[in-house]
Amino acid sequence: MQFHTPGLPSYRRLALESGFGGRLKEAVKIVRDYQGKIITEDKRLKLIENNSSKIQLQIDKMKQHRVEYDMKEVQYCTFSKNPSQPIPGTVFCMTLEESVNLAALTKHLKLLEDKYAEIKHIMSEKYVPAQRKADLDEEMIAVLKRRDLAENLNKELQFRYKSDHSIVEELLEIDPGKAKETEILLSCTERFDELISLGEYEKAVYFAANSPKGILQNTGTMNKLKAVGKTKGKPFPLLLFFETIFSTSQAFRHPIDAELTLEGIKCGLSEKRLDLVVNWVTQERLTFSEEAGDVIFDYGEQDTYNKSKCLALAQIIYSECGLHKKVLLCLCKQGQIHGAMEYIQQFKFTSDDLMQLIKLCPHTELIQCLTKEWNGKPPSLSFSLVILHLFSVDMKKVGVKLLQEINKGEKDAVEHFMIKDPFCSLEKWQEVANICLQNGFDKLSNDIMSILRSQAGVTEISEEDDVVNLMQHVFW
Template identity: 75%
Template sequence: MRVIENNSSQIQLQIDQMKQLRAEYDAKEAKYHTFSKDPSKPIPGMTLQESVSLDALTKYLKHLEDKYAEIKQVMLKKYVPVQRKADLDEEMMVTLKRRDLAENLNKELQFRHQRLQIISNALTSWVKSDMSSSFQDFVEQIQKTKDLHGDQGIIEELLEDDPGKAKEAELLLSYIERFNELMLLGEYEKAACFAAHSPRRILQNIGTVNKFKAVGKIRGKPFPLLLFFEAIFSTSHACRRPIDAELTLEGIQCGLSEKRLDLVINWVTQERLTFSEEAGDVIYDYGEQDTYNKAKCLALAQMIYTECGLHKKALLCLCKQGQIHGAMEYIQQFKDFTSDDLMDLIKLCPHTELIQCLTREWNGKPPSLSFGLAILHLFSVDMKKVGIKLLQEISKGGKGKYSKMLL
């Protein structure tokens, strides 16, 4: 029992010591954290006289209340409840949808305005022209102009809701209007260059050719139509497609009418043109009239005929140039010539050397024509003099040779 009592006394003593230490600690904490205002000290921001004035204190109180309200408002803006954020997100989505609808409507109205403006420009260009055709025909003429990749017309672009095509159509129509202005001002050289560089070759057509033809010749100045063809042919390499056959023919005729064979030679040999039988015939006929340049014209015509696959006319050009051996090689290369074709060739070009080559073996191959049939043909088409001359030439070669050729 005594031991228990001693232990209990010691435990009680320790408990009392701990309570005393805790009381001292709490006293120290209270000393450091207790806020006390000494009323004898002045209020910060106020003088001693103001601190005892009721009006000054009231004003200062109002200032503190305003500052408190401001801080509270800032706290409300800085920290937003989750529900408020969700409401704002939903409101923002509705606003964005309204904005998208407004933008789409704005674009549609802009496209409609552009289409109306384009049609207005087309109408203005038509009014400034001679108005020989209806407005619908005028627009259809523009439609016939093909782009570099297809055949889509401008009239279709006027009705499409595509801003890119609308701008392109507007550009094309502005080119037409500017071209008409240059023609009215008499700036034909500038108009020719303008037409040559027009987008999608919209001004490279027969309609433009007719406008230059209507101008005619101007004394002391270059022929406007020739300026136009010089401009468009010189830019032919810049385009993917060559100049069409109709413009090529018109250009060659214009150049030859102005006796500018040098230009025609350059166009045919250097530029990207579309040849035709008519173009070859024009050059061939010009050579028949201009004997001084006949050889050049025959060479050009032969080039065009060969390009077009007109082998009969190409062969005739070779023969008329005196290139008999070249003609024989041409016959051997293209085996499409019949006896009738060769008979017609003899009639159009009755050269003794040609007939002899056709009726002899050539490079180990049998004759293309029978000598006897050739002679009979010459007599039948009233070319007896040629036939007699040929017989005389053959007779000089000896009787054996003559008999061999007849066989």
């Protein structure tokens, strides 16, 4: 192929033609190579498609044969069990003959028992209950706590030894007798602290309880045992301390002081050991206080099952302390109304005291006894004033109940009741009549007003008068 390029010199035209022709040949060669590859790939693709078709045909034939075979199996297969085969589901397989043989069954039972014992032994060695871990954790906490306590005691003892040693030397020069007592106290304290640091709490408690002259029966010892806390599976050291010193209190010349008595009662009740508290209060030599009685009284308010016991114990303590108002309250809350009335006659109580008693213990029987004659003596309280007080302090239900009891009687009974009331004026009875009218006791209200009008010196005045009260009276 030749190219003609006019206007160029012959040598330049020759060079241009030769360069263009080389590139064209190279392009043609590349195109031919690609065409050859395409033909080759087409042949390979056709071959693969042919092979795939053959394989698919073989798969379809195999599926068809499998379906035909399964249908024949279902149609002609018969099931049969060999009775000589072992019974499935047993640890040690047994044949049918062995399962009805007593000797074989006995042997099999022995094998099972041995296997059970073996498994149990393996479990006891390889596994530990979760509770055991919790117990170990608790023991570790107790040991660490005991270690800290021992370290603190050690520091305290070192400091005390340095200071007390100089004090003992001074006391020896001044008073040899006091120095000896101080030396005994120091010796007992050191021994007690040593037992605490070693975790020998029971020994420490008995040592403190039996210390010479009870020198360790104090709040300091109590606080140390309280700091120890509880240890699972062992007696509570603080409760054991109180139980021991209270039981041995009669052996000492001086009873347990009021503070230890109070703390001991609190500890016993917190551990729900009311039986111990009953024994301490009724038999032991203690120093009672109002606070101790209040603790037992409040515990009885929460524990309704043992309320009567707690009230009786609180009554003993209040009586020992001369707290007559609280003794009277305990009697009333126990339902001992007649005993309470005798107690009122024995000691002097003001009307305010009795009104407060009614507020704390609003028993209908108690109020009736207080507003009536008792053993030939005049009533302790005025019925009308009690009614007015109950309605004024938001105790309307109790007041209504009393009015219901009075309303059951006849007019003569109401008149007798009013005449025997030396504390209430006619104006107060008029207020009672108004309260009766407001609460639906119309008959009782009319009876009271009728009785008031019938009294000598009483006249009804009109609303036009300048007098404030509807009734005016003179002394009966």
